[in-house]
Amino acid sequence: MSSSAAYKGLTDRYRRVALLGEAAAVLHWDWAAMMPDGGAARRTEQLAELELLIHEIMTDPALEGDLDEAATADLGAWERVNLAEMRRRWTHANAVPAKLVTALAKSAAQCEMVWREAREDNNFDAFADAFAPVLALVREKAAALGAVLGCSPYEGLIDQYDPGAREHEIDALFAELQTFLPEHLEQVLARQSNQPALPTQVLALSEERQAILAQSIMAGVGFEFSHGRLDTSHHPFCGGVSDDVRITTRYDAADLSTGLMGGLHETGHALYERGLPAVWRGQPVGDACGMAVHESQSLLFEMQACRGRAFFRHLAPKIRSALDVAHSVSAYSAEALHRRAIQVAPGLIRVDADEVTYPFHIFLRYEMEKALIAGNLAIADLPDAWRDGMQKHLGLVPETHRDGVLQDIHWPVGSIGYFPSYTIGAVMAAQLFAAIREVEPDLSSQLEAGDFSSILAWLRANIHGLGSRYSRADLTRQATGRPLSADAFKSHLKRRYLD
Amino acid sequence: MSSSAAYKGLTDRYRRVALLGEAAAVLHWDWAAMMPDGGAARRTEQLAELELLIHEIMTDPALEGDLDEAATADLGAWERVNLAEMRRRWTHANAVPAKLVTALAKSAAQCEMVWREAREDNNFDAFADAFAPVLALVREKAAALGAVLGCSPYEGLIDQYDPGAREHEIDALFAELQTFLPEHLEQVLARQSNQPALPTQVLALSEERQAILAQSIMAGVGFEFSHGRLDTSHHPFCGGVSDDVRITTRYDAADLSTGLMGGLHETGHALYERGLPAVWRGQPVGDACGMAVHESQSLLFEMQACRGRAFFRHLAPKIRSALDVAHSVSAYSAEALHRRAIQVAPGLIRVDADEVTYPFHIFLRYEMEKALIAGNLAIADLPDAWRDGMQKHLGLVPETHRDGVLQDIHWPVGSIGYFPSYTIGAVMAAQLFAAIREVEPDLSSQLEAGDFSSILAWLRANIHGLGSRYSRADLTRQATGRPLSADAFKSHLKRRYLD
Numbered sequence: 001m002s003s004s005a006a007y008k009g010l011t012d013r014y015r016r017v018a019l020l021g022e023a024a025a026v027l028h029w030d031w032a033a034m035m036p037d038g039g040a041a042r043r044t045e046q047l048a049e050l051e052l053l054i055h056e057i058m059t060d061p062a063l064e065g066d067l068d069e070a071a072t073a074d075l076g077a078w079e080r081v082n083l084a085e086m087r088r089r090w091t092h093a094n095a096v097p098a099k100l101v102t103a104l105a106k107s108a109a110q111c112e113m114v115w116r117e118a119r120e121d122n123n124f125d126a127f128a129d130a131f132a133p134v135l136a137l138v139r140e141k142a143a144a145l146g147a148v149l150g151c152s153p154y155e156g157l158i159d160q161y162d163p164g165a166r167e168h169e170i171d172a173l174f175a176e177l178q179t180f181l182p183e184h185l186e187q188v189l190a191r192q193s194n195q196p197a198l199p200t201q202v203l204a205l206s207e208e209r210q211a212i213l214a215q216s217i218m219a220g221v222g223f224e225f226s227h228g229r230l231d232t233s234h235h236p237f238c239g240g241v242s243d244d245v246r247i248t249t250r251y252d253a254a255d256l257s258t259g260l261m262g263g264l265h266e267t268g269h270a271l272y273e274r275g276l277p278a279v280w281r282g283q284p285v286g287d288a289c290g291m292a293v294h295e296s297q298s299l300l301f302e303m304q305a306c307r308g309r310a311f312f313r314h315l316a317p318k319i320r321s322a323l324d325v326a327h328s329v330s331a332y333s334a335e336a337l338h339r340r341a342i343q344v345a346p347g348l349i350r351v352d353a354d355e356v357t358y359p360f361h362i363f364l365r366y367e368m369e370k371a372l373i374a375g376n377l378a379i380a381d382l383p384d385a386w387r388d389g390m391q392k393h394l395g396l397v398p399e400t401h402r403d404g405v406l407q408d409i410h411w412p413v414g415s416i417g418y419f420p421s422y423t424i425g426a427v428m429a430a431q432l433f434a435a436i437r438e439v440e441p442d443l444s445s446q447l448e449a450g451d452f453s454s455i456l457a458w459l460r461a462n463i464h465g466l467g468s469r470y471s472r473a474d475l476t477r478q479a480t481g482r483p484l485s486a487d488a489f490k491s492h493l494k495r496r497y498l499d
Numbered sequence: 500m501s502s503s504a505a506y507k508g509l510t511d512r513y514r515r516v517a518l519l520g521e522a523a524a525v526l527h528w529d530w531a532a533m534m535p536d537g538g539a540a541r542r543t544e545q546l547a548e549l550e551l552l553i554h555e556i557m558t559d560p561a562l563e564g565d566l567d568e569a570a571t572a573d574l575g576a577w578e579r580v581n582l583a584e585m586r587r588r589w590t591h592a593n594a595v596p597a598k599l600v601t602a603l604a605k606s607a608a609q610c611e612m613v614w615r616e617a618r619e620d621n622n623f624d625a626f627a628d629a630f631a632p633v634l635a636l637v638r639e640k641a642a643a644l645g646a647v648l649g650c651s652p653y654e655g656l657i658d659q660y661d662p663g664a665r666e667h668e669i670d671a672l673f674a675e676l677q678t679f680l681p682e683h684l685e686q687v688l689a690r691q692s693n694q695p696a697l698p699t700q701v702l703a704l705s706e707e708r709q710a711i712l713a714q715s716i717m718a719g720v721g722f723e724f725s726h727g728r729l730d731t732s733h734h735p736f737c738g739g740v741s742d743d744v745r746i747t748t749r750y751d752a753a754d755l756s757t758g759l760m761g762g763l764h765e766t767g768h769a770l771y772e773r774g775l776p777a778v779w780r781g782q783p784v785g786d787a788c789g790m791a792v793h794e795s796q797s798l799l800f801e802m803q804a805c806r807g808r809a810f811f812r813h814l815a816p817k818i819r820s821a822l823d824v825a826h827s828v829s830a831y832s833a834e835a836l837h838r839r840a841i842q843v844a845p846g847l848i849r850v851d852a853d854e855v856t857y858p859f860h861i862f863l864r865y866e867m868e869k870a871l872i873a874g875n876l877a878i879a880d881l882p883d884a885w886r887d888g889m890q891k892h893l894g895l896v897p898e899t900h901r902d903g904v905l906q907d908i909h910w911p912v913g914s915i916g917y918f919p920s921y922t923i924g925a926v927m928a929a930q931l932f933a934a935i936r937e938v939e940p941d942l943s944s945q946l947e948a949g950d951f952s953s954i955l956a957w958l959r960a961n962i963h964g965l966g967s968r969y970s971r972a973d974l975t976r977q978a979t980g981r982p983l984s985a986d987a988f989k990s991h992l993k994r995r996y997l998d
Contacts, residue, residue, distance in 0.1 A: 019548040022541065023522055030525060034533070038726035039743025042521065042780075046740075049518040053552065227537035241545075244538025281541075 003073035006066040010086055011283060013063070017054050018282035022241040024050045029239035029246040033231045037113075044109035048102050055101045058093035078285055078469060085284035085468055092160065095148040096141050104141065107133040108414040115412035124401040127412070128379050134414050135372060135379060142373050142416075154373040157417030162292040162424065164471050167370075170420050173427065174366065176486045177359050184490075185356055188344045188497040198340055199331035203323045204253040207232070213256070213322045214249065214263040217315070221301065221452050223247075223267045227274060235351075235409055236262045238269035238298070242281060245270040256319055257341050261302055268301030269294055271456065275464025286467045291418060293472050295425025296432060297463065303355050303426065304433035304492070305455060310447035312338035342496060346394040348403040355426065356493060357394060364389040365408075365419040373416060428476060430489035432463070435480040502572035505565045509585055510782060512562070516553050517781035521740040523549045528738035528745040532730045536612075543608035547601050554600045557592035577784055580968055584783035591659065594647040595640050603640065606632040607913040614911035623900040626911070627878050633913050634871060634878060641872050641915075653872040656916030661791040661923065663970050666869075669919050672926065673865065675985045676858050683989075684855055687843045687996040697839055698830035702822045703752040706731070712755070712821045713748065713762040716814070720800065720951050722746075722766045726773060734850075734908055735761045737768035737797070741780060744769040755818055756840050760801055767800030768793055770955065774963025785966045790917060792971050794924025795931060796962065802854050802925065803932035803991070804954060809946035811837035841995060845893040847902040854925065855992060859892040864907075864918040872915060927975060929988035931962070934979040 001009070024047055031043055067087050075083060107130075114130035117123070138157070145156025151166060158165045205213070215230055223230075228245035240246030247270055249262035272288055280286025288294050305311060316334035317327075325332050344354045350361040368385055371377035377385055386405040387397050398404035410418055437443050440454050462479040476484045500508070523546055530542055566586050574582060606629075613629035616622070637656070644655025650665060657664045704712070714729055722729075727744035739745030746769055748761035771787055779785025787793050804810060815833035816826075824831050843853045849860040867884055870876035876884055885904040886896050897903035909917055936942050939953050961978040975983045 016548060019545050020552075023526060023545045023549060026526055026529060026542075026545075027522060030529060034728065036725050036728060036743060038723065039740070042740055042742040043525075046518050046522045046525075049515060050522060053519075224537065226535050229533065229535060241538070241541055243541040244535060 001066075001069060003069050003071075006069035007073045007075065007079065007083065010063075010066050010070055010083070013057055013060075014086055014089075014284055015282045017057055020050050020054050020057075025239055025241055026244075026246075029248075032233045032235065032237065032239070033246070033248055040109070040113050044106055047109065048105040051105045052098060052102055055093060055096075055098050058090060059098065063090055064094075078280065081469055082280070082283050082285035085287075088163065089284060091148055092145065095144045095156075097144075100137060100140055100144075104134070104137040104414055107137060108412070111412045111414075112409065115406065115409070119402050119406040122400045122402045122406070124383055124406065127401075127406060128382075131379055131412060134412065135416075138414050138416050139373055139375070154370050154417060157373065158420060159417075161415075161418045162290045162421050162472065164473065165290075165292065165420065165424070170366070170424070173424065173484075173486060174359075174363055174420075177423070177427075177489075178363065180486070180490050181356070181359060184493060184497075185344070185346070188356055191498060192344060195339075198343075199336055201254070201331045201340070203325060203332075205256060205323060206253065207251045209322060210251045210253075210256060210259045213318065214259050217260060217318065218247075218263050218267045220450050221264065221267050221306070222271055222456050224274065228270055230263060236266055238266040238273070242273045242276055242278075245273050256322075257337075260315075261307065261341070264306045265298045265302035268298035271301070271459070272297040272464050275456075275460050277465050277467045280467055285469055289463075289466070289468045289470070289472055289475055290421070292421040292424040292428065293463070293475065295421050296428035297425075297459070299355075299426050299429035300433055300455075300459075304429050305447060305452070307338075307341055307355075308444070308447060308496070309334070309338050310444040311450075312341065313448045314450040344497065346396055348390070348396055348398045349407055351407075356497060358426065359423045360393040362419050362423040364393050365410075369411075369416050369419060372411075424484075427486055427489045428472075428484055430492040431476065431480050431482075431484060431487075432459075434488040434491070435462075500565075500568060502568050502570075505568035506572045506574065506578065506582065509562075509565050509569055509582070512556055512559075513585055513588075513783055514781040516556055519549050519553050519556075524738055524740055525743075525745075528747075531732045531734065531736065531738070532745070532747055539608070539612050543605055546608065547604040550604045551597060551601050554592060554595075554597050557589060558597065562589055563593075577779065577968060581779070581782050581784035584786075584967055587662065588783060590647055591644065594643040594655075596643075599636060599639060599643075603633070603636040603913055606636060607911070610911045610913075611908065614905065614908070618901050618905040621899045621901045621905070623882055623905065626900075626905055627881075630878055630911060633911070634915075637913050637915050638872055638874070653869050653916065656872065657919060658916075660914075660917045661789045661920050661971065663972065664789075664791065664919065664923070669865070669923070672923065672983075672985060673858075673862055673919075676922070676926075676988075677862065679985070679989050680855070680858060683992055683996075684843070684845070687855055690997060691843060694838075697842075698835055700753070700830045700839070702824060702831075704755060704822060705752065706750045708821060709750045709752075709755060709758045712817065713758050716759060716817065717746075717762050717766045719949050720763065720766050720805070721770055721955050723773065727769055729762060735765055737765040737772070739772075741772045741775055741777075744772050755821075756836075759814075760806065760840070763805045764797045764801035767797035770800070770958070771796040771963050774955075774959050776964050776966045779966055784968060788962075788965070788967045788969070788971055788974055789920070791920040791923040791927065792962070792974065794920050795927035796924075796958070798854075798925050798928035799932055799954075799958075803928050804946060804951070806837075806840055806854075807943075807946060807995070808833070808837050809943040810949075811840065812947045813949040843996065845895055847889070847895055847897045848906055850906075855996060856893060857925065858922045861918050861922040863888040863892050864909075868910075868915050868918060871910075923983075926985055926988045927971075927983055929991040930975065930979050930981075930983060930986075931958075933987040933990070934961075 027043065027047055035043060067090060070083055111130040111134045115127050118127035142153035142157045145159065146153035149156050149159055151159065155166050211230065215225065218230065219225060227243055228240065228247060231248045232250060233248035234250060236249045238245060238247050247263065247266040249259050249266060251259035272294060276288060277286050313334045316332065316337050319337060320327065320332050323332065330336055344356045346357050347353055353361055367389060368377060382405045383401060390396050390398060436455055436458050440446065446454055463475065466475060470478065473483065526542065526546055534542060566589060569582055610629040610633045614626050617626035641652035641656045644658065645652035648655050648658055650658065654665050710729065714724065717729065718724060726742055727739065727746060730747045731749060732747035733749060735748045737744060737746050746762065746765040748758050748765060750758035771793060775787060776785050812833045815831065815836050818836060819826065819831050822831065829835055843855045845856050846852055852860055866888060867876060881904045882900060889895050889897060935954055935957050939945065945953055962974065965974060969977065972982065
């Protein structure tokens, strides 16, 4: 076979893998948003079968020879990166035996079902039993990944979500944030406690009408409902595929910002997926550049663009109109709504956290994940470790497992190594948004007018349209002119909360 | 390999095929009930990929040897039928080249999208262009199937939906019905025109509240909402998988029976799927015994059990309560509601047809399908042939393509050969229900009490739990003591409409 035929053959294989992965993505969305409980057992088997098929394609012995052969082909720049990304995925897939893949998929699906009930019932022991095989298999996988990638087992796991990320980078970034944030948080809380009390909001809006409001605002930001849906799920997420993005959010009848900001967060994810280079659809280089970059996109919309004062001037009349209240009611002025949306308060639940305290939730999980994978933390000791960690980071102790170690879906489904991406994403979002602000000096007036076209155009050119063409580090450097650092994030937090 | 190892290997393969088919079934449901239009192109590729994978497994050259080898194994009765059914499917799959499978899947998906708009716009020419490749590929497939099965090309297509069905059986059954029905229809219409006018129904109910009513009635009949969903789609259907049955219906604000009876029809399908032998799940012998039997189950519930006077006595108070009308309002008495539900009127639309005129719609499609596959009817001539056929069978001529040849989804998606199953199913439903009545003399009082337990127990024992253990012909003979005939159906129509 010629080297270009080898490359062509590889693109066919990876296209099949992509299509099977997309089928699985729709089944996952359905599981979370639509499926009755009785469907779980069989759905687990369906997903395990798809995963196994992908694994079979990826571990076909012929693949290594094709990758070697294609390396000598005359390829363009995108194709060369595509080939490199193919090899990276091949390395990941071949590090892990098929049996382990299947066993992990099944035990994770079972553990997810147990976890849902266990969280409801505050039953740590039930969870612990179901989590034991998941953790054992993830640790096995971590060891295998670390060995082939030449990194630590935990880094092997992170690499699945944020390619190339290593502990020393994360440690340094988190250390800098841990130097800055505690004092910053104190100052913010002191300042907020000196402000006049927020006027009470008394109006509620039905879930249906909140969904209509959220859809209209999402559409204004750029979400295409001909290529996606907004539904409800307990854990908001962005799923589906690039041409049919499935967003979920959840609503609080008394607090419209829960559903709205959740929807705008997921809209950031969705716009990234929609903006990926269509010509590379189904090829590794056409995929999103990992989950940290993905989180940067959701947080750029939710936290940077949409939680600012300017956008709330755009939002306030729409909220008042949905609630049918007069312009003059102070609780629903742009200023009051904005102040409420940037209230900072240490709390027990990560997904409810504001952007100042959120990183502390990540620090805790990062420390605990590392210890779990290293074998320095037993499942039975998780509740105590959680309480100690929450006490250390936020000065709070959960009274229930539900508000503690059972709150997140990530560990039950075996997604260990994902959490750092949230805070790396927050930091990257601030740096990207600062770069946009540099080239768009009147960004605030654009946001006040609800005009996201400049932001979207910049992101299309500098992030979305580049897929996995560059590493996260290079992408950041090219887009912003400097390597990723906490500077923009710190400046943002100071400006928003202390100015 | 030993013969029992060969059999074991086959069960593994067919299990994989089943799981991939189930994944596709959920994606199909999503397409019809959830997917935004922009997702269609990529979904088409995902479904084509799954179909291709199934085809690859089914056409693996090793399979034939395994089938031969396993035939010498020491197998139980169910296993022997399972093996025979494996061979039947293998024969179907290997008759058709992979290229044809993929091309048909894609052109059918494209044609479906075009058809949706073409029907809306009453644009036959747009449909005709998209249908041309579908028909060409289906004819190619029919020729291939007919050759290996030793039957006519059209029979090769029918065999996919109603295994073993042949034209002479259908011709004979339809001929008998065509002798009986025209005169019967005349008598029914004459009788109905002599009855006092039905009291006008003036109340409407929102779609949401109709759905709640439908769900409560479906649950009473036996639908388990922990193993299924009820949603809305333009074309009601029963999809999903046995443990997670996805039913859709559609609602008419002014006529509750549309949504209710649609839901009860699909409930019959769902109960069949749920009652298939769990121990054989994923094996060919554990699947439903073809689509004619499937239709017998939906029609047994919708037409035999639920459209009778007895069940309307159970239903009427629930409808009045949902509408909040008094017991005394004559338009909503059990008698009036029942009379309305069994009104007979020749019409243009198959899915709106009553059970007396429905077979005429099938006769028309059966004749036209045969001609299309035989090459005796060109696509350009479809509208004229439709008008002529409707004139001949029901004395009506559609003024639009929308009410004529563009009304059904079957041909656009390449499902030619399916239509006879509807009427075979109606005939079988009557025969099964008559058999249940023989062993349950107080069936009417059970239905009046909304008690379906005896019906369900009988069906579980005689139909559902037997999967594909017996052919449709044997299943009918064993369950009812006689071969399938039109007798019970004719008696039913006389009793319901002329007594």
